[in-house]
Amino acid sequence: MPQQIKRLISVFAIFIALFLIMRQVLKPESFGELGHYRAKAIQENTMKELHYAGSDSCAKCHEDILKDKSLGFHKQLKCEVCHGPGLKHALFIDKVNTAQIPDSLVLYKPIQRKDCAICHQINAARIKIQFDTINTSMIHQINVLDHNLMDLDTKVEYKCIDCHNPHQP
Amino acid sequence: MTQDKSKFSRRDFFKAGTIIVGGITVTSALAPFDGVLFATEPPKGEGKWYGIGIDINKCIGCGKCANACKLENNVPKAPFYFRSWVEQYTIKNDGTIIVESPNGGIDGFKQSVPDNEIFKSFFVPKMCNHCAKSPCVQVCPVGATFETPEGIVLVDENYCIGCRYCVQACPYGCRYIHPEKGTVDKCTLCIHRLKKGLQPACFEICPTEARIFGDLNDPKSKLNYFLKNHTCMVIKPHLNTGSKLFYNALSPEVR
Amino acid sequence: MEDHLQNLYEVLSKVEGYVYPNEIELNWSILIVLYPYITGLVAGAFILASLERIFKLRILKPTYGLALLTALAFMLVATMPLISHLGKPFRAYEIMITPHLSSAMAIFGFVYLWYLMVVLLLEIWFDYRRDMVIWANETKGFKRFLYKVLSLWTTDISPKAVALDNKLGYIVTVIGIPSAFLLHGYVGFIFGSIKANPWWSTVLMPVIFLFSAMVSGIALVMLIYILLTKIRKLSIDMACLDMIAKYLFYFLIIDFALEGLDQIHRIYEAEESFEALHKLVFGKLFFTLFFMQGLFGTILPLLTLGTFQFYKPKEQIRKRIYLVVASLILVGIFFMRWNVVIGGQLFSKSFYGYTSFKIGLIGAEGYLMASIWLIIPFIILAFLLWLLPPWKKIEVDHEI
Numbered sequence: 001m002p003q004q005i006k007r008l009i010s011v012f013a014i015f016i017a018l019f020l021i022m023r024q025v026l027k028p029e030s031f032g033e034l035g036h037y038r039a040k041a042i043q044e045n046t047m048k049e050l051h052y053a054g055s056d057s058c059a060k061c062h063e064d065i066l067k068d069k070s071l072g073f074h075k076q077l078k079c080e081v082c083h084g085p086g087l088k089h090a091l092f093i094d095k096v097n098t099a100q101i102p103d104s105l106v107l108y109k110p111i112q113r114k115d116c117a118i119c120h121q122i123n124a125a126r127i128k129i130q131f132d133t134i135n136t137s138m139i140h141q142i143n144v145l146d147h148n149l150m151d152l153d154t155k156v157e158y159k160c161i162d163c164h165n166p167h168q169p
Numbered sequence: 170m171t172q173d174k175s176k177f178s179r180r181d182f183f184k185a186g187t188i189i190v191g192g193i194t195v196t197s198a199l200a201p202f203d204g205v206l207f208a209t210e211p212p213k214g215e216g217k218w219y220g221i222g223i224d225i226n227k228c229i230g231c232g233k234c235a236n237a238c239k240l241e242n243n244v245p246k247a248p249f250y251f252r253s254w255v256e257q258y259t260i261k262n263d264g265t266i267i268v269e270s271p272n273g274g275i276d277g278f279k280q281s282v283p284d285n286e287i288f289k290s291f292f293v294p295k296m297c298n299h300c301a302k303s304p305c306v307q308v309c310p311v312g313a314t315f316e317t318p319e320g321i322v323l324v325d326e327n328y329c330i331g332c333r334y335c336v337q338a339c340p341y342g343c344r345y346i347h348p349e350k351g352t353v354d355k356c357t358l359c360i361h362r363l364k365k366g367l368q369p370a371c372f373e374i375c376p377t378e379a380r381i382f383g384d385l386n387d388p389k390s391k392l393n394y395f396l397k398n399h400t401c402m403v404i405k406p407h408l409n410t411g412s413k414l415f416y417n418a419l420s421p422e423v424r
Numbered sequence: 425m426e427d428h429l430q431n432l433y434e435v436l437s438k439v440e441g442y443v444y445p446n447e448i449e450l451n452w453s454i455l456i457v458l459y460p461y462i463t464g465l466v467a468g469a470f471i472l473a474s475l476e477r478i479f480k481l482r483i484l485k486p487t488y489g490l491a492l493l494t495a496l497a498f499m500l501v502a503t504m505p506l507i508s509h510l511g512k513p514f515r516a517y518e519i520m521i522t523p524h525l526s527s528a529m530a531i532f533g534f535v536y537l538w539y540l541m542v543v544l545l546l547e548i549w550f551d552y553r554r555d556m557v558i559w560a561n562e563t564k565g566f567k568r569f570l571y572k573v574l575s576l577w578t579t580d581i582s583p584k585a586v587a588l589d590n591k592l593g594y595i596v597t598v599i600g601i602p603s604a605f606l607l608h609g610y611v612g613f614i615f616g617s618i619k620a621n622p623w624w625s626t627v628l629m630p631v632i633f634l635f636s637a638m639v640s641g642i643a644l645v646m647l648i649y650i651l652l653t654k655i656r657k658l659s660i661d662m663a664c665l666d667m668i669a670k671y672l673f674y675f676l677i678i679d680f681a682l683e684g685l686d687q688i689h690r691i692y693e694a695e696e697s698f699e700a701l702h703k704l705v706f707g708k709l710f711f712t713l714f715f716m717q718g719l720f721g722t723i724l725p726l727l728t729l730g731t732f733q734f735y736k737p738k739e740q741i742r743k744r745i746y747l748v749v750a751s752l753i754l755v756g757i758f759f760m761r762w763n764v765v766i767g768g769q770l771f772s773k774s775f776y777g778y779t780s781f782k783i784g785l786i787g788a789e790g791y792l793m794a795s796i797w798l799i800i801p802f803i804i805l806a807f808l809l810w811l812l813p814p815w816k817k818i819e820v821d822h823e824i
Contacts, residue, residue: 002588004553007576008546015541019520026521028328036524037315041325048361051241052370077376081233085240118277119231119376125257125280125290126229139229139377249432251445268442268776295444304620310530311518330518331511333451334529340620340773342444346451348428351511408619424774 051085054078058086061093065167072168073140082115082166083107116160117144140169218320219358220385220413222395223294225420227379230255230292232274234371234380238296239275241359241370248272250345252356253296253371258422260288266422293416293423294380296371297322297343297356298403301411305335305344305355314353320385320413321360326352340408358382385413431782441777448779450769453789455505458797460611460633461640461761462502465801467608468641469495470544470600475671477597486661487668489814490652491645492551496544497805503536505797509789528614539607543600548812549574550593554581555817570811608637615764622697623704623768628686635679640757642672647750648805650743656815662739666732669746673729676753680722683760700775708778709767712759721756725749 033039055078059066062079069075080086089105110116122141150157160166238244238253248271255274259267259282267282280290299322306314306322313329316322329352336344336353347354359369367373372382383392395401401415404423416423436448473491476484507516520537523530553575560571609630615621616629646668653660690701705713728749736742771778784790 002585003580004578004585004589007578011576023521026517031312031522034318035315036312036522038325038328041323041328042317044327045323045357046361046364048242050362050365052237052373054367054373076378078373081374081376119229121277123230123278123280124284124287125259125278125292247429247432248436248445249448254445266776268774270442270445273445307526308528310524310527312522312524328515328518329512330515332529334527336451338618338620342446342773345446345449346511424776
């Protein structure tokens, strides 16, 4: 075999061998077990931290409110819809078993007009009643910008919750 | 040369031809040719196979789903990164289509068109379609995004190289590059919640139950009930992505 | 990070109509414009070299070695823009370790390696082996060592061995032509196979990329050849230059016809995306598409080179015009890549609106970084010309 061919073949052989070795060394474990990916990545994705507790957790302490709520229009709303994620709040009570919740874990109280407006502000996209006979999406709409805005004498702004109980509107 | 030619007689030709044609027929019968090189495998009809249903008629555009998604999954707050968002479509009487999604709908919507000019208007919640033939999975060069056996498209953030090819390949705009991690990020269908027996955050939080989520392999699941009783459609069906996000009352304007 | 967000807020204020919220950020920036540009230059330069060797265009001999070295210089940096734009550049090796066979980008790693190792390096090695052995004996010190290493310590320069080199080099070139087609057709496929993006998704994309690659590569070698003879104060081989210009003209016609066909097809079919793309072309892409790519990059060079087929002005003038035409084409093809890569991301996949593109001077995706990747190949080329000067080679007749 000519000299240059020999040299070339050995260079290429070394290169390919190195590549194959690297491949063995660097290929992550669990790769290819379920498909062309690291099977462990599914596990890693399930290990993420939770924030929303789910409505079952609320019933443990706030049974009275849930009872109120079950009688009104908001019965199908989960608590966290308005109050925000509450897992830390719920876990704290589970652990410490006291009502003395630190300020940082007190959940949001939506008492501003804008909090109600997010669902109830009148919007053509929201009117569905005439199309939907089951009426499941019937929702009361109001122009939050002018509906009983303030006391005409004192000019004090009303909040929605001054007249409507959010748990039983 | 002439001698060589005559060696290969007509009979040989037919013999060879029969062997080739027969061989192809037999092998293709044993292993049918799968015409398209898809990255993922079709459902095997066993175990769970998750899908999503969204009833546009029920969506009131509160944006709670988009907000819940950001809070549950630590999605960056800036309005350029969304795993789930809501769009407001307004079709005017003259046919113009206006689509809006300020901050993904998290801060609520305002109707910018006066009522008398509106032909129709509705909200469309958007999220990852968890396609069965995901274009994003198909193009990932290293296998850092994949479909789980349960039909959830996930990202392996410890393996993603951040080439952004999948972002380009997703027809629905459901992927973004996480500004701090440098890897791609997308909806996981809250797999961390599913494994604990909870619903994904956006389904948990929807006040009108416009979102239905369930197992397509289970004939009795809520999702299959929903699909049976509504005329459902996926977005961009012509792209054949095998989308598993089914919308009821989807207007053709929605893209 | 803060700058990045600041940028995005600025872009947000310039969004027209509606884009999906994740689409406000342009994901593939100037570095990805450079990537097909540089690969194209490689493929084009190589094709020019092959014209001499395979198609026996002896008249192109003065540019043979130069074209090969240019191809190598650009090939060595071709993947750098791609790697430097990654979110996690240090994970780039994964493309080779666990390539996903259904991904165009994963296969590119192998196509690239094949082209670099098996085609370019081998052809140059066979071409220069005898010279390197001779030069190793003539020089001293580090340069001598370098020649020794590069020639893999071979010493056989008998006529038989040289004939073998020549023969093998020829075989490699024959393999090289389809490989060059594969390399750049593949880059086109990376874009053309994205069905989500109607601006990219066309079967013609690989072919268009291929021919524009040849055009740009040939123009580059032409430019370098003119400049190099000027620097070395030699008289230029006008017959060779005219021949290059002729082939440049032919390939430019094919390129122009293909791109025209692509656009006519789009306009006539007028699919779902047509209105959105129409507005894009006449809006945000108007200047770069019609002026930079169309008028300056294609029409003017086409007319000039076309005229030269009938009427040839004096050599001095012709040489200068060639210089201008080659530069125009290089700029034009750059903007062709720009229009594909950036243009394809300016419109929303909802077809309801447009985002805008902002690029900084500095930063990983800025102009500075981009120009670095464009300058480095020329530095490499200068080094290669110093190490392996084609003009000092012993003339080998490529006739076998």
